[in-house]
Amino acid sequence: MKQIGIVPNLTKDDGELTAIIAKKAEYYGIKCYVIDEIYEEIKVGIPLSKDAFYNRCEAVLVLGGDGTLLRVSKDAAQYEVPILGINMGRLGFLTAIEISEIDTALRHLRNNTYSIEDRMMLKAQLIRDNKIYDEFVALNDIAIAKGSYARIIHLRAYINNAFVNFYPADGILVSSPTGSTAYSLSAGGPVITPNMECLLLTPICPHVLNIRPIVTSADDEIKIMIDDDKKDILLTVDGQEGIKLFKEDQIIVKKDEGRAKLIRIGEQSFFDILRNKLTERLS
Secondary structure: OOEEEEEEOOOOOOOHHHHHHHHHHHHOOOEEEEEHHHHHHHOOOEEEOHHHHHHHOOEEEEEEOHHHHHHHHHHHHHHOOOEEEEEOOOOOOOOOEEHHHHHHHHHHHHHOOOEEEEEEEEEEEEEEOOEEEEEEEEOOEEEEEEOOOOOOEEEEEEEOOEEEEEEEEOEEEEEOOHHHHOHHHHOOOOOOOOOOOEEEEEEEOOOOOOOOOEEEEOOOOEEEEEOOOOOOEEEEEOOOEEEEEOOOOEEEEEEEEEEEEEEEOOOOOHHHHHHHHHHHHHO
């Protein structure tokens, strides 16, 4: 690998770490590119337009936490460019490399001694007044949940237009296998290995005893209907984008055609990472 890109979270790196990585990469014979608007902020790397950046880079290093990687994954997937997360956050399920391991990572990239995991992504449509109001792509999850008020909301769920259940709850999640270790895990959902292809429907704090998470085929289509006239219901995509929802809005979620490509370095299995990260949560 001879050309990489760097996308830093500018709230966590003012350019210092990006400059260190760029200098180290140059030592290993690797060119480092950054997107124009990032270059204007940090003056590090070789600036390119966003389109040229993703077309030229053989891989993209993402500096930040899982949230930064989730944001970058959508752009990278469009260009089929693999990404490597360098953890500057807390937990870091997806950001596989710590700052202390940067030299090791660059050597593996130079020598092409790494693996790439294909991760299934989600596509969601917001239907309002029988029209597509907006569309979203997610790597982790689509969440429909109450806002700031401490009261339940009412939702209806369908799979392939077959009624599943009525959900009085704080909300509901539709997750990918990758997202099963995110919000869904905290809501009591199962852990699903990321090489599987399926959809996971997880209620958030349901106000009934007989509602449990549901795992269904990746070829299925899940529809969530808002059955509540409260004006404090939000749709969020990977915990980042948010949009207000109203009664009779429908959110349709299915497998996206695009794939996130995550670079993996070393011999750690998914279960090694899971065990270590869950131990970090408890400590």
